Amino acid sequence: MSEHNFNAEYDVIVAGFGGAGATAARFASDAGAKVLLVDSAPSGHEGGNTRYAGQIVGAADDYSKMKEYIENLAEPFEPDEELVNAYARGLTEMPEYFKKYLDVEPFSVKKDWDNSKINLSEMLPEYPEYSGGDTYDVLLVHDGVFDAALWKILRKKVLERKDQIDVWYEAPIVHLITEHNAVIGAEIKRHGQSVRIKATRGVILTTGGFENNVQMKRDYLGYSNLAPIGSLYNKGIGIKLGTEAKARLWNMTNFESLGLQHGLEPVPEVSAQARLILSWPKLSNGSIFTVADDGTRYFNETEDNRHGHIYDHGMWRVPTNNVSPYVIFDEKQLVKIKADPIPWDKFEEQLIEAQSIDELNAKLGLQSGVLQNTVDQFNLEQETENSFDKFGRSTGTMNHFDDGKVYAFQMVQTMLNTQGGPKRNAQAEVVDFDNNPIDGLYSAGELGALHVNQYQGGMNIAECLIFGKIAGENAARHERKSLVTSDGFKTSDVDLKSDVQDREDTDLGENEYLGVSHQGMGDELRVKVHYENEKILNVEVLSQSETDGLGNKAFDKLTSDAVVKNTYNIDAVSGATVTSNAFRDAVKNALDKAKQTSNN
Structure with missing residues (x-):
């Protein structure tokens, strides 16, 4: 029994608020754990690569064929058999997963997708020459792609559990706290200061790959000029944390474009x-x-x-x-x-x-x-x-x-994502060089993914959902081999409350109306519209979580066009279609309120 100076205590700490992290936190919470979910991105820019992906999720209708296809993709390498078994089982259960855990009827691309919009037929399967591939399908949460729709559902599931899940933004884990080869907590950078958080049951790493770490790209891939097309916050911290815990690394040379x-x-x-x-x-x-x-x-x-x-x-x-x-x-x-x-x-x-x-x-x-x-x-x-x-x-x-x-x-x-990282087993436990589980350490998602050699589209997000659930549930139920105690908690002047709070009311003046949309890449977009005498006099974007760069720049043109043309129904900005749709939806929402008020 040892004593440590911690600033706070949770049952489970989840590092990374993307698809895998949101899933792990949600299922750990549902299993009874008090969860701290941290991410290095600022509020509204969380989501990892899941946010930017096509929102397609791998699925299958035959377990044996799916196993065969996964093994063929990996040749001449031999993937971990138990891990493949768990993954193939999860893929065959994916339609039910959508219904039971995402509350949506799965949309089958193989059966229902209109390829005149974007041709996805060549993905089903992506390697038709490999046996077993004919069982593969990809699912959507609705009839649309590249719109963050799946991500917004996963994020919503976390926010619905805010009593059990605390969220910290701009709060990267910088070190794991270990004792006798067990992971017992994490040192986290919070508001510029380091705080030590105890994890009574476990830490789950879902920090994605190293697409934005130039040195790691040189060290592990031998390449120097690869431009990310996903999250800008995937910087390889999970690799560093895994090595701190003496984890075995695998699949480090694999990446997709x-x-x-x-x-x-x-x-x-x-x-x-x-x-x-x-x-x-x-x-x-x-x-x-x-x-x-x-x-x-x-x-x-x-x-x-x-x-x-x-x-x-x-x-x-x-x-x-x-x-x-x-x-x-x-x-x-x-x-x-x-x-x-x-x-x-x-x-x-x-x-x-x-x-x-x-x-x-x-x-x-x-x-x-x-x-x-x-x-x-x-x-x-x-x-x-x-x-x-x-x-x-x-x-x-x-x-x-x-x-x-x-x-x-x-x-x-381009670089879509890397696959390498700390190896995990079928229970989502991170393992050491001898393939023994590291007490209290779990992982899910693209960090240490099982994909080696050739990759089939839709499999990484499926891996986030499958192993995010396994990691969350197993971490929440984990019984420590030895008791970790602390001599009370060390006081800190750093705010340790969750960053997810009830939103304060917006101050609105005369003839000003609030418009809200949930169609943006980062979910909620809020605007204030000054509408008087059937004229849009001003549109102000109050809060938004769109992609840095083009998404943000689009608002200057969109707000100007809405005023000049006196309508929400304006042209989309090239390259920012999702953001434009969300803006139009929010302005329409405000105008509907204005017209309803004038009719009363």
């Missing part, structure tokens, strides 16, 4: 997410190709990627990362690109123009003559009678480069 070509997107602003653009046909078809850092082509630009994996000698692999890949094209291709709506608002600003191939070669800093050789080889292959070039690209998608102006447009390889 998404986007154009093999998972490329236009270069984002500094410290910003890459914009996820799923379709831009003119960037792959015509007198156009993509080059690596040395100015040569390295893949089939028209091949559909499988979460960033492309075919490579019998296997699907994420290509070697290039620091500065460029799309190269001629004048006639630029005309074709501009003939269609361009999904990137900085295209003209980032376009590099040259009067000749040699001039462009120099502007890109390439070895003399390299780009000319690449263009010559491209033209030669396009002119042959062969149906495909050496990379497998159909020569029917290739047009001869003309003399004259040529252009380059820089791209960056």
Whole structure:
């Protein structure tokens, strides 16, 4: 029996308020635990990668086939059998999970999705050549994708349990507190100060991967320039915490991409997410190709990627990362690109123009003559009678480069998520190097995910739901091998109350009306509308939780348009459709109240 100076005590601490963390906290609470849920993101920006994902959740109708498919995806590696068994069982039970725990009727993409909206058919399964894949389906909570709908349900389940779950934002765990190889609490940064919180039953790590940690990307992947398209708060703290507890790490070299070509997107602003653009046909078809850092082509630009994996000698692999890949094209291709709506608002600003191939070669800093050789080889292959070039690209998608102006447009390889981290077992317990459970430490989600080698879309979020539930319930019921005591609690001037409180009433003046929407990426959006004599005089965004960058910037245009056009029914801002829909819904809500008041 030992004594420690703690500032507060909970049964269970959950690190990370994303899909896995929300699930773990909810089920730990339902099992009777008092829970502290902490996240490094500020309020309204929690959600991890679940918030930004397509909201698709893996499911299956045959347990044996699902096991076989998972094992085939992992080959030539052999995944943990008991872990695969638990996961496959969870996938087959997923439709019932939706009904029982999410309170929604599952929407089957295989049966009911309209592929004319976004073609998801190639995901079912993503690897049709592997046996067992025909059992796979993905589920939605409604008929929509990339709208944070699932995330908002998971978040709501936590907030409904605010009497049992305290939430701290901008409060990262910095260290685990251990004793005799058991995890007994955590040191947490709260309002700039460190507080020590006791966990009488356990700590659950759901902090996601290391997509935003440059050093870890270099150390574990050997890559330096991968742009995240998910949360900006996944910085690999779970790796550090796991090693503190002497956990075994696994699957550290595995990560997924998404986007154009093999998972490329236009270069984002500094410290910003890459914009996820799923379709831009003119960037792959015509007198156009993509080059690596040395100015040569390295893949089939028209091949559909499988979460960033492309075919490579019998296997699907994420290509070697290039620091500065460029799309190269001629004048006639630029005309074709501009003939269609361009999904990137900085295209003209980032376009590099040259009067000749040699001039462009120099502007890109390439070895003399390299780009000319690449263009010559491209033209030669396009002119042959062969149906495909050496990379497998159909020569029917290739047009001869003309003399004259040529252009380059820089791209960056994206990173959807990493899979590596502390290994867990089928009970969601984190294990040590000998595969023995570490007392009091659990995990769920993308941190230490079971996916190795090739990845099937929808499986990571399914893993959040399946192992989040297992981790929450098992941590809440965990009986310590030895009693952890404290000599009272050390007083602290840091506010330790939950950040989830009842919202205060909004002050409204004459002819001002409050509008609320729950359609935003971060759920609630609140506006104050000044409406008088059937005119919108002003719209003020009171609170919002939209994505940093484009989502936030969209409000300037949206508020202006609503006033100028005197309607909520304004055009969406390109690239911020979900945010625009939420804004319109909130303004409409306020106007409905105004009109109801005038009718009374």
